Amino acid sequence: MREGKIAVVGDKDLILAFKAISMEVFCADTKEEGEAIVKKLAKTHSVIFITENLAEQMDSLLAKYKTKAYPAIIPIPDGGKSNGYGMKGIKADVERAIGTDILFNKED
C-alpha cells in the first residue's frame, strides 16, 4: 500500500473545475504540450485524467502506458459533451480480448 497522486491534463477552462476540488491540474492545449506533460507526469503521478480531445491526438503515446499497472491514464469527456473516445477504448478492449464486440452490439 502506497500513496499516489492524481493529475488532470486538459485545456484551461476545463481544468479549473478540477482545481476547485483540489486536484493537481496541468494545462495543455496542443498535442506536443500534452505529450510532454504526460511523459513527465507518468513518473510522478499514478492516475492521470486527460481530456478526450487531447487523448485522441496522442493515442500512440498512451498505448505505451497500457501494459503497466501504473500510471493509469483515463480519458474524460471535456466541454460537456463526449466525443466517444473513452467508449471507443472499452470497445477496443473487448474486441481485442474476445475478437468481436459483444458489449455494444448486444441486441436487447
Added chain:
Amino acid sequence: MAERLNVNPTRMELKRLKTRLKMAVRGHKLLKDKSDEMIRRFMEFANQNKALREQVEVQLKSALTTFVIAKAVSDDAVIQEAVAMPSKSVKIELDSQNIMSVEVPLISVKASTDGDKYPYSFSGVTAELDNSVEVMNGLLESMVKLAEVEKTCNMLAIEIEKNRRRVNALEYVMIPQLEETIRFITMKLDENERSTIVRLVKVKAMIAEEV
C-alpha cells in the same frame, strides 16, 4: 500438413519428442483454461467499466455545465481566485491485485478530513460554484473507481490477447509439428526393422542353400 522438425530418426529422439508432446498438450490445455477464465473475468470488468463510464460521463457533463454557468455569472478573476488555493489535497492509496497472474491496480481515495470542502469564502462567489464543487466532489470517487476498472480492463485485454497467441501457437504449430515428427520417426524405425528382418531372412536362405 505441418512441417516436421529437423531431427535424427533415432529411438532416443523419439522418446524426447514424446515427452515434449505430452508437455505441449498439457500446457495447451492449461493455457486454454486460463484463457476461458480470463475472458469470464474480463467480461465482468468490461460491463462494469461501461456502466461506470456512462455514469461518470453523465455526471461530469452536468458538473461541468454548472461550472460553466458559475463562470458565466461571476467574474472570471473571482473564480480564478476562488479555486486558486486548494484547501486540501486529494490523496489516493495504491495497491495491486492479482487477477489470473496479471498485476492490476487497486486504487482507493484516501478521505481527507482536514480542510474545508469549499476552498473559498462563500461571500465572494455565487451558489452555482458551490453546486458544481459539490457535484465534482461526489464525482471524485467514481472517477477513481473508473480509473481502476478501466486500467484492469486494458491490462486483461492485452493479457488475453497474448495468451491467445500462445494457445494458437501450441495448437496450430507446435503440437502438429511434434506429432508429424513422431510419426516420421516411428515410420522410419519400423522401416528399418522390416528391412533388418528381410535381410536376416535372406541371409538365412542363402546359408540354407549353401549347406
